[in-house]
Amino acid sequence: MKIFAISDLHLSFGHNKPMEIFGEAWKDYLEKISADWREKVSEDDVVLIAGDISWAMRLEETKEDFEFLKSLPGKKVIIRGNHDYWWSSISKVRAVLPEGVFALQNDSVDFGEFVVCGTRGWTVPERAGEQSEEDKKIFEREKIRLEMALSSARRSNSSIVCMLHYPPFNSRKDDSDFTELLERYGVKVVVYGHLHGKSVKKDLKYVKNGISYYLTSCDQVENKLTLIEL
Numbered sequence: 001m002k003i004f005a006i007s008d009l010h011l012s013f014g015h016n017k018p019m020e021i022f023g024e025a026w027k028d029y030l031e032k033i034s035a036d037w038r039e040k041v042s043e044d045d046v047v048l049i050a051g052d053i054s055w056a057m058r059l060e061e062t063k064e065d066f067e068f069l070k071s072l073p074g075k076k077v078i079i080r081g082n083h084d085y086w087w088s089s090i091s092k093v094r095a096v097l098p099e100g101v102f103a104l105q106n107d108s109v110d111f112g113e114f115v116v117c118g119t120r121g122w123t124v125p126e127r128a129g130e131q132s133e134e135d136k137k138i139f140e141r142e143k144i145r146l147e148m149a150l151s152s153a154r155r156s157n158s159s160i161v162c163m164l165h166y167p168p169f170n171s172r173k174d175d176s177d178f179t180e181l182l183e184r185y186g187v188k189v190v191v192y193g194h195l196h197g198k199s200v201k202k203d204l205k206y207v208k209n210g211i212s213y214y215l216t217s218c219d220q221v222e223n224k225l226t227l228i229e230l
Helices: 029-040 059-070 090-096 133-154 177-184
Strands: 003-006 046-049 075-078 101-103 107-110 114-119 159-164 189-192 205-208 211-215 226-228
Touching (some): 133 177, 177 211, 189 226
Parallel strands (some): 003 046, 114 159, 189 211
Antiparallel strands (some): 003 226
């Protein structure tokens, strides 16, 4: 069983919003992702999708997007991104997912060789004191959610892979409350996305204090799945 990852697919089969308007990296990107996915992934493999899955505004508008994911091989694990406005209660989300697609929200799914947990996360400030009061509230709430996910994963004896949508550190990759939690719970691998464009400092794999961090935004990885090494 192999683990692959990608994020920020921004699917819009039922909600027309072409991504090509955001630059050349998005031209025919879904065709490229699909071709690479089919070449690499077997039905026994797991693909982690770290948020921003669909542009849909309502859950019922995601049907064609999830049909696209269903058509691709492997088991898929998803978390919510900042643009997944369609994501309502986790029970409603899980009720419409195709077989083999697992949605995480502050919890985990155990594949035997490894356990995957996840939550959305939030922006880590570049400097202390730069957060607004609203950002502080969300940041603290996301810390609680991350610890819930990690606590769920630690009930297993398997290696822990954590999915976040936002990077768990700032652009300098400083320590943060998120990285402290990840280290305390013995996480082996973190997969995240959210970052786009030519200005991103592309450390696609970065090892910090024994944890491997993978940036998997599809435009940053040339619309190819990243093989995750435990």
